[in-house]
Amino acid sequence: MVTNTFPHRESSTLARGLAGVWRIADPKITLASVASMLVGAAAAAWAGPIAWGWLALTILGVFCVEAAKNASGEIFDWDSGADQGVRDDERSPFSGGKRVLVDGLLTREQTAAVAAVFYTAAILVGLAIVLGREPHVLWLGMLGVALAFFYHAPPLQLAYRGFGEAAVALCYGPIIALGTYLVQRHALGGSVLAASLPLGVAIGAFLWINELPDARADEAAGKKTLVVRLGRVRAARWFAGIVATAYTGVVLLPLAGPPLAVWLGLIGLPHGIAAARRLARAPGSVQEIVPAQASTLLSFVLMAVGIAAGFVIAAL
Numbered sequence: 001m002v003t004n005t006f007p008h009r010e011s012s013t014l015a016r017g018l019a020g021v022w023r024i025a026d027p028k029i030t031l032a033s034v035a036s037m038l039v040g041a042a043a044a045a046w047a048g049p050i051a052w053g054w055l056a057l058t059i060l061g062v063f064c065v066e067a068a069k070n071a072s073g074e075i076f077d078w079d080s081g082a083d084q085g086v087r088d089d090e091r092s093p094f095s096g097g098k099r100v101l102v103d104g105l106l107t108r109e110q111t112a113a114v115a116a117v118f119y120t121a122a123i124l125v126g127l128a129i130v131l132g133r134e135p136h137v138l139w140l141g142m143l144g145v146a147l148a149f150f151y152h153a154p155p156l157q158l159a160y161r162g163f164g165e166a167a168v169a170l171c172y173g174p175i176i177a178l179g180t181y182l183v184q185r186h187a188l189g190g191s192v193l194a195a196s197l198p199l200g201v202a203i204g205a206f207l208w209i210n211e212l213p214d215a216r217a218d219e220a221a222g223k224k225t226l227v228v229r230l231g232r233v234r235a236a237r238w239f240a241g242i243v244a245t246a247y248t249g250v251v252l253l254p255l256a257g258p259p260l261a262v263w264l265g266l267i268g269l270p271h272g273i274a275a276a277r278r279l280a281r282a283p284g285s286v287q288e289i290v291p292a293q294a295s296t297l298l299s300f301v302l303m304a305v306g307i308a309a310g311f312v313i314a315a316l
Contacts, residue, residue, distance in 0.1 A: 016104065016105045016106075017105070017106060017110065019105050020100040020105030020106035020110070020111070020114075021106070021114055023098050023099075023100050023105065024067055024070045024071050024074070024098055024100060024111075024114055025063075025067040025070075025118070027063070029066055029067070029070060030062070030063050030066050031297065031301060032168075032172045032203045032206065032300070033062045033063075033066055033172060033176050034059075035172070035199060035203065035300060035301055035303075035304035035305075036172050036173065036176035036177045036180070036196065036199060036200075036203070036304070037058065037059060037062060037176055037177070037180045038304050038305065038308045039177050039192070039195050039196060039199055039304050039307050039308050039311075040176065040177035040178065040179070040180030040181040040184075040192055040196070041055055041180050041181075041184065041308070042307070042308035042309070042310075042311035042312050043177070043181055043189060043191055043192035043195060043258075043311050044180065044181045044184035044185050044189075044192070045311065045312055045315050046191070046259070046311040046312070046314055046315040047185055047189065048184070048185060050184060051133075051183075051184060054129065054133050054183050054184070055180070055183070055184065057125060057128065057129055058129065058179070058180055058183050060125055061122050061125035061126050061129065061141075062122075062176060064118045064119075064121040064122035064125060065118070065119075065122045065144060065145055065148050066148075067114075067118040068115050068117075068118035068119040068121075068122055068148065068149075069148035069149070069151065069152075070098055071111050071112075071114040071115035071118060072112075072115040072119075072148075072149055072152060072153060073097070073151065073152040074097060074098055074099075074100055074101055074111050075101075075108060075111055075112060075115070075152075076152035076153055076154075076157070077097050077152060077221075077223075078101045078102070078108065080160070080221045080222060080223060081220070081221045082097070082214070082217055082218055082221035082223050083096065083097045083099060083101065083102050083217075084102055085216075085217030085218075085220050085221055086102075086213075086214055086217045087217070089286065090213045090214065090216065090217065090286055091213070091286075092210075092213050092286055092289065092290045092293060093290065093293075094206075094210050094290070094293040094294075094297070095210040095211070095212075095213045095214050095293070096213065096214055119145070119149070122145065123145070126138070126141040126145075129141075129183060133183055134182055134183050134186055136182060136186075137179055137182050137183055140175055140178060140179040140182065141179065143175060144171055144175045144176070144179070147167050147170070147171050147175075148171070151164055151167055151168075159223060159225060160222065160223045160224060160225075161224060162224050162225060162226050162229055164207070164225060165204050165207055165208060165225070165226050166204075168200075168203060168204050168207045169200040169201055169203065169204035170200065171200075172199070172200055172203040172204075173196040173197055173198075173199050173200015173201070173203065173204075174193055174196045174197065174200060176196075177192055177193075177195070177196035177199070178192060178193060178196065190256065190257050191256070191257040191258045194253055194256035194257055194258055195253060195258050195262060195307050195311075197249055198245075198246045198247065198248075198249030198250045198253070198265070198303070199246075199265075199300065199303060199304055199307065201242060201245055201246040201249060202243070202246040202247075202268070202272070202299060202300035202303050203300050204242065205239060205242040205243050205246060205272070205296055205299075205300070206293070206296045206297055206300055208226070208227060208235070208238070208239055208242060209239055209275065209279060209289065209292060209293050209296050210293060211225045211226075211227040211228070211235075212227055212232055212235060212236075212279075212283060212289055213286045213289055215227050215228050215232060215235075226238075232283040232284050233283055235283065236279045236280050236283035237280070239275075239276055239279055240276040240279075240280065243272040243273070243275070243276050243296075243299070246272070246300075246303070247266060247268075247269050247272060247303075250262070250263065250265045250266055250303065250307070251263070251266070253265075253307075258307075258310070258311065259310055259311065259313075259314035260310075261309070261310035261311070261313045261314050262306070262307045262310035262311065263306075263310065264306035264307065264309050264310045264313075265302075265303045265304070265306035265307035265310065266303075266306065267302045267303070267305070267306040268298065268299040268300060268301070268302030268303035268306065269299070271295040271296070271298045271299035271302065272295070272296065272299040274292075274295045275292040275293075275295035275296040275299065276292075278291060278292040278295070279292045
């Protein structure tokens with residue numbers, strides 16, 4: 001008796017494909033953008049009522065850009081050899097890419113298709129907002145999509161040329177927060193811009209620390225991040241400075257227009273300090289870096305929640 005194994009193979013292939021798409025589009029990838037949208041929406045609530053439907057559409061559009069960036073980034077990091085070069089002992093939950101190609105969950109062609117679908121969806125959502133709510137958000141949206149794609153893609157390859165950190169701070173600070181605010185208030189606000197800057201720096205610190213476990217593989221692949229250029233020891237010292245800069249910015253926020261209550265954003269500072277201390281002790285140990293990565297993530301999330309709460313409290 002011959003057993004037909006083809007359905008099992010097809011089921012296995014489908015399961016791998018779905019797992020790959022989920023890894024690319026996992027909602028937790030949006031924590032940085034959600035933090036920025038939270039600050040933008042809270043600043044908008046401080047100035048007036050929230051249009052919840054348009055906020056939901058904004059969230060959907062940004063989510064699609066995030067997933068598209070992850071998919072296209074997988075392709076370019078695969079082509080350069082950066083992802084394949086990460087050893088098992090260098091892997092962490094926060095770095096090394098999504099590894100859908102390295103782990104054989106998707107083919108290169110399938111990953112490109114996923115990227116195309118999500119970029120198309122993001123553009124359609126953006127056009128709906130432009131046509132139905134706020135035309136001027138088009139320029140911020142175009143800039144955000146361009147930075148997302150060219151973060152990895154030629155000819156700019158921002159992450160490969162030492163500009164990736166600045167691009168991340170710009171996107172996850174001012175661009176997303178201002179875009180969220182603009183959709184709600186039909187104007188750009190100085191207070192939300194000010195509040196977005198320390199948050200962008202704090203999120204940039206998260207990228208910075210995530211680059212440390214990948215530094216050897218990145219250097220071998222020609223991916224000259226600032227961490228690669230500085231080396232792990234100096235990069236660890238710079239990380240402490242970046243965290244200090246972000247929280248100094250929070251302290252100074254009321255001088256730029258936001259209410260005094262945004263000092264609640266300082267709630268994330270202990271976690272930033274803990275991350276800097278741990279990283280300084282062992283900048284070359286992935287086992288030490290992983291808890292520091294988690295602390296850095298918690299630091300910027302709490303900063304965003306605190307700043308947002310400050311705006312909301314001031315609006316009451």
